């Protein structure tokens with residue numbers, strides 16, 4: 231983290247990255263002293279509502295983050311930025327995205343958790359757009375120009391106000407990761423009353439095992455084990471609110487709809503109480519580790535892998551066969567995962583995999599056969615990317 235005081239003193243001359251968070255309510259023009267070099271500017275967690283009209287003098291800027299600021303519109307001046315390809319306005323108060331505020335080279339756009347009801351037709355000009363994060367808005371329909379987004383690969387539309395499944399998405403040739411739960415056109419959440427339910431008071435929570443965007447996972451034992459479940463279990467207690475993939479309750483619904491499979495963490499029971507929604511799972515043994523790493527700012531929608539990571543051809547085939555089996559299981563349950571990536575896969579010494587993170591999952595049993603087929607095609611594209619990644623790690 232940098233400070234405005236040091237910026238004023240000239241300490242950052244020649245810097246390519248700058249991150250300031252000091253409750254700023256006005257854009258500090260001292261940033262322009264870095265105009266010759268600045269490529270990444272992070273002004274998240276301030277009190278900004280606008281950018282100055284000469285902001286475009288930051289001609290080298292590639293990445294701009296402004297999350298958690300009370301902006302009510304995406305600043306118009308961004309549309310004039312020649313190099314800007316990644317823009318983030320998560321959890322602001324944006325209502326308006328104007329026709330001219332998005333620069334032509336935008337590749338990655340984050341507008342999660344705002345109040346946007348409509349997107350501009352001009353979004354269709356963004357032919358480089360690859361990743362579009364729109365969960366947690368009030369979007370009622372997509373503009374017809376979406377058909378021009380031929381590079382779009384990852385789209386988050388969960389927790390919006392869409393009245394119908396946007397058929398236009400079925401025409402996008404690259405779209406592989408889609409989340410759309412939590413919209414008016416979606417089927418109501420299932421209560422899963424036939425799946426084992428337990429009471430929160432019957433469990434004692436112990437150490438935290440991990441934290442996902444949607445909830446906290448702890449080890450738990452029983453004060454009263456009425457169902458004869460394992461002594462030690464993992465419990466994911468879901469948060470309220472919204473994640474960049476959608477509502478945590480939709481994740482729980484999807485997990486229980488999908489049920490058990492040998493390449494998924496085994497769901498054991500759920501807690502369904504007014505002030506507690508939680509999933510009880512089998513504990514993941516300690517010898518499992520992540521198969522992939524999330525995309526980088528450069529790779530955008532493709533996973534990254536640790537240096538030196540490799541597999542034999544047999545191991546790769548086994549990994550791929552397991553993932554194909556899980557995808558078939560998901561298709562059978564009419565749930566799309568929406569985030570089929572190696573970074574959501576755990577693997578052990580025997581190359582056994584566990585596929586996780588249902589945050590972007592969407593149920594589609596209520597959609598038309600053509601829509602269902604289109605959604606399956608998308609997930610199969612993600613599977614093809616996954617296979618390409620794994621085969622790329624094979625050493626001969």
Ligand SMILES: Nc1ncnc2c1ncn2[C@@H]1O[C@H](COP(=O)(O)OP(=O)(O)OP(=O)(O)O)[C@@H](O)[C@H]1O
Pocket residue numbers: 439440441442443444445447464466495511512513514515586587588589
């Ligand atoms: N059943 C389990 N047994 C042991 N540890 C677990 C279990 N489930 C989750 N964890 C731990 O909690 C972490 C977070 O899990 P979770 O599935 O919520 O997050 P994620 O889906 O990986 O993250 P995000 O939703 O932010 O992408 C995991 O990386 C793992 O370390």
